Amino acid sequence: xxxxxxxxxxxxxxxxxxxxxxxxxxxxxxxxxxxxxxxxxxxxxxxxxxxxxxxxxxxxxxxxxxxxxxxxxxxxxxxxxxxxxxxxxxxxxxxxxxxxxxxxxxxxxxxxxxxxxxxxxxxxxxxxxxxxxxxxxxxxxxxxxxxxxxxxxxxxxxxxxxxxxxxxxxxxxxxxxxxxxxxxxxxxxxxxxxxx
Amino acid sequence: xxxxxxxxxxxxxxxxxxxxxxxxxxxxxxxxxxxxxxxxxxxxxxxxxxxxxxxxxxxxxxxxxxxxxxxxxxxxxxxxxxxxxxxxxxxxxxxxxxxxxxxxxxxxxxxxxxxxxxxxxxxxxxxxxxxxxxxxxxxxxxxxxxxxxxxxxxxxxxxxxxxxxxxxxxxxxxxxxxxxxxxxxxxxxxxxxxxxxxxxxxxxxxx
Amino acid sequence: xxxxxxxxxxxxxxxxxxxxxxxxxxxxxxxxxxxxxxxxxxxxxxxxxxxxxxxxxxxxxxxxxxxxxxxxxxxxxxxxxxxxxxxxxxxxxxxxxxxxxxxxxxxxxxxxxxxxxxxxxxxxxxxxxxxxxxxxxxxxxxxxxxxxxxxxxxxxxxxxxxxxxxxxxxxxxxxxxx
Numbered sequence: 001x002x003x004x005x006x007x008x009x010x011x012x013x014x015x016x017x018x019x020x021x022x023x024x025x026x027x028x029x030x031x032x033x034x035x036x037x038x039x040x041x042x043x044x045x046x047x048x049x050x051x052x053x054x055x056x057x058x059x060x061x062x063x064x065x066x067x068x069x070x071x072x073x074x075x076x077x078x079x080x081x082x083x084x085x086x087x088x089x090x091x092x093x094x095x096x097x098x099x100x101x102x103x104x105x106x107x108x109x110x111x112x113x114x115x116x117x118x119x120x121x122x123x124x125x126x127x128x129x130x131x132x133x134x135x136x137x138x139x140x141x142x143x144x145x146x147x148x149x150x151x152x153x154x155x156x157x158x159x160x161x162x163x164x165x166x167x168x169x170x171x172x173x174x175x176x177x178x179x180x181x182x183x184x185x186x187x188x189x190x191x192x193x194x195x196x
Numbered sequence: 197x198x199x200x201x202x203x204x205x206x207x208x209x210x211x212x213x214x215x216x217x218x219x220x221x222x223x224x225x226x227x228x229x230x231x232x233x234x235x236x237x238x239x240x241x242x243x244x245x246x247x248x249x250x251x252x253x254x255x256x257x258x259x260x261x262x263x264x265x266x267x268x269x270x271x272x273x274x275x276x277x278x279x280x281x282x283x284x285x286x287x288x289x290x291x292x293x294x295x296x297x298x299x300x301x302x303x304x305x306x307x308x309x310x311x312x313x314x315x316x317x318x319x320x321x322x323x324x325x326x327x328x329x330x331x332x333x334x335x336x337x338x339x340x341x342x343x344x345x346x347x348x349x350x351x352x353x354x355x356x357x358x359x360x361x362x363x364x365x366x367x368x369x370x371x372x373x374x375x376x377x378x379x380x381x382x383x384x385x386x387x388x389x390x391x392x393x394x395x396x397x398x399x400x401x402x403x
Numbered sequence: 404x405x406x407x408x409x410x411x412x413x414x415x416x417x418x419x420x421x422x423x424x425x426x427x428x429x430x431x432x433x434x435x436x437x438x439x440x441x442x443x444x445x446x447x448x449x450x451x452x453x454x455x456x457x458x459x460x461x462x463x464x465x466x467x468x469x470x471x472x473x474x475x476x477x478x479x480x481x482x483x484x485x486x487x488x489x490x491x492x493x494x495x496x497x498x499x500x501x502x503x504x505x506x507x508x509x510x511x512x513x514x515x516x517x518x519x520x521x522x523x524x525x526x527x528x529x530x531x532x533x534x535x536x537x538x539x540x541x542x543x544x545x546x547x548x549x550x551x552x553x554x555x556x557x558x559x560x561x562x563x564x565x566x567x568x569x570x571x572x573x574x575x576x577x578x579x580x581x
Contacts, residue, residue, distance in 0.1 A: 002434075002436070002438075003434060003435055003436065003438030004435065004436050005437045006438040010436070015436065015437055015484065016484060017487070018436050018437070019437065019484045019485075019487040019488040020488065020490055021491060022432060022436070022437075022488060022491060023487065023488035023490060023492045023493075023494070023495060024491040024492070024495035024498070025425075025429045025432075025491075026426070026429050026441055026488065026491065026492050026495060027491060027493060027494065027497075027498075028496065028498060028499040029417075029422055029425045029429060029495075030426070030496060030499075031495070031496040031505075032416060032417045032422060032499045032503065033416055033426070034417075034419075036496060036500065036505070037511060038511055038525075039511060039580060040416075042580045045569055045570055045573035045580075046573060046577065046581050048581070050419070051416075051419045051422075054419035054420055054423055055420075055422045055423040055426060056423070056543075057423070058203065058420050058422075058423025058424055058427060059423045059424070059426035059430060060548055060551035060552050061427065062207075062424050062426075062427025062428060063427040063428075063431045063434065063440075063549075063552035064551065064553075064554065065207065065210050065211065065214060066427065066428070066431035067431065067552065068214045068217075069210075069214060070431075070435065072214070072217050075435075076434075078553075080438050081439070081553060082438060082439040082440065082553070083554075083555045084540065084541060084546055084549070084555040084557045085540070085557055086555070086557030086560070087540065087557065088557075088560070090538050091539055091540070091546075091561045092560060092561075092564050093538055093564075094535045094537070094539020094561060094564070095539050095561040095562070095564020095565045095568065096564050096565075097534055097535030097538060097539070097568075098531070098532050098535035098536060098539055098542065098543075098561075098564070098565045098568075099535075099564060099568025099570075099571075099572065100531050100535075100569070100572055101527075101530070101531030101532030101533075101535055102543075102565060102568075102569045103528075103568075103569040103572045103573055103576050104525075104527050104528035104531065104572075104576060105525050105526075105527065105528015105531070105532060106524075106528065106579075107525070107528065107529070108443070108532065108542050108543040109443035109444045109446075109533075109543075109544065110441070110442075110443035110492060110542065110544040113443065113489060113492045113493050113496060114492065114493075114499075115496075115511075116493070116496075117492075117494075117495075117496035117497040118496060118499075118500030118501075118505050118506050119507050119508040119509065120509065120511050121508065121509065121510045122511055122522055122525040123525075125522050125525040126525045126526070126528060126529035126532075127529060128526065129525065129527065129529015129530040129531075129532070129533060130529045130532060130533035130536075131447060131450070131451060131533065132529070132530050132533060133529060133530040133532060133533020133534035133536075133537075134444070134448055134451045134533040134534070135451050135455075135533075136530070136533070136534055137468070137533070137538065138451065138466050138468045138469050138537070139466065141466065141467055141468035142467070144538065145468075147538070148538060153556070156555075156557075157553070157554040157555060157556060158554045158555070158556050158559050161556055166214075166554060167211075167214040167215040167216065167217050168215040169554065170211055170554075171211035171212060171214065171215040173551075174207050174208060175208075178203075178204050178207075181200050181203075182200070185197060185200060199418055199420045199421070202420075203420045
């Protein structure tokens with residue numbers, strides 16, 4: 001019965017070792033999908049490359065369906081799976097800051113490591129920026145502490161907030177995502193760019 | 197577009213299937229026999245009568261006393277504010293909301309602790325949480341809470357503190373009533389296992 | 404669709420939907436094995452915490468943000484799931500790039516701007532993102548992607564904020580990309 005580590009079916013060290021392998025798979029898929037290229041990543045915001053949208057939402061849906069099906073078969077205990085907590089204010093403000101960072105830098109932490117791994121200097125510089133940013137936050141934490149801790153709502157699930165069952169919300173998300181994919185493909189045809 | 201159609205063809209039916217499945221209520225992880233044995237052996241299910249008395253006196257709203265004896269015994273005497281869920285009907289549909297929840301602290305009690313313990317075992321095996329057993333049952337309750345023994349002169353301070361607490365609790369809760377002992381129930385000595393909030397391995401993660 | 408100009412000998416990228424499914428499976432296995440989703444910014448935090456601790460042992464104490472982190476990772480902040488995962492990401496990215504012939508030391512930028520300009524923006528973007536990821540308790544991988552998979556409201560909100568803001572600001576930075 002999963003998840004394995006919280007149920008102590010595997011030891012902590014095994015968990016860390018597997019983390020390494022999961023990371024390899026993660027990095028491989030990201031790079032193979034083109035996430036090591038900042039121009040591909042930024043493409044979604046200008047219409048010419050929707051790889052971010054397609055990969056991101058397909059992945060989220062695949063994992064979500066996988067978890068729900070596994071739970072239905074009794075293979076995983078979802079209460080032991082980490083659900084990100086919701087601190088309303090910092091979730092929004094942090095997201096806004098990250099959005100600005102994304103459009104300026106063309107990377108996010110995970111993809112920047114992929115880019116750096118294949119030799120992209122802009123990715124390496126981005127990573128340098130990440131360290132500065134994290135340190136800066138820790139250093140000035142006192143200024144943000146109130147904001148950081150504001151409006152803690154626990155770990156609500158979207159489905160609960162909307163009053164839907166998890167499965168029903170999943171279906172809804174699938175339909176929305178597919179709709180977005182259709183629009184994205186249209187945009188890619190309309191604003192083509194050569195390969196980069 | 198072709199891949200998109202293929203993708204849609206696969207995930208829409210999956211989505212429909214998962215949407216149609218009934219959702220589970222609260223937490224449903226049944227315990228394995230080994231786990232249950234371990235929990236039962238460690239005594240985590242017991243809640244000290246002093247704690248319960250304190251909650252009653254303070255009118256703590258999260259406390260819910262559950263009398264698992266027969267309705268007749270319940271009529272004769274029951275702890276203030278308690279409800280009756282006879283052991284024989286424990287698994288009936290009408291009580292499942294009471295037993296499988298995470299809002300109240302349910303405390304099973306019976307005359308001794310055998311039946312209350314049985315109720316705990318059964319519900320715990322189903323994965324229900326927040327259910328406890330009143331240590332010593334009603335027998336201990338009457339003998340020690342409602343009519344506490346006065347400590348001898350040489351007893352340690354905490355015994356005096358406990359005696360004072362129990363005296364005032366007894367006054368608040370009213371005197372004793374009719375008691376009947378059931379088959380095999382010795383009233384245990386005041387061994388107080390720590391009543392820790394059942395914290396299962398909380399999922400951890402991060403950015 | 405993007406056209407592969409034939410003179411570069413690198414392999415084409417994976418079909419994005421296929422990539423998405425594979426990524427989803429990786430995420431699923433992470434949840435199954437470790438009970439948590441993927442992530443990235445947390446690893447940066449670990450390294451920063453370790454660096455601060457190494458350079459000046461007492462400094463951690465004066466930083467409340469790092470202090471509670473150091474506590475929950477008693478001993479060694481580097482011994483965290485995300486750190487191991489990120490090492491894997493580097494290896495995996497490298498291997499994939501190697502197999503596909505994409506290994507090349509270069510600054511990737513739009514032909515309309517200079518390398519220098521790209522690097523300046525990369526740095527600025529990184530600083531902002533690093534800061535924002537701590538505030539938002541996660542980045543796109545940890546909060547948005549993994550959060551969505553478990554239907555977390557916080558993850559969803561952060562994702563909307565990230566993409567919404569990026570779209571809103573896209574116009575002002577368009578020269579850098581197109």
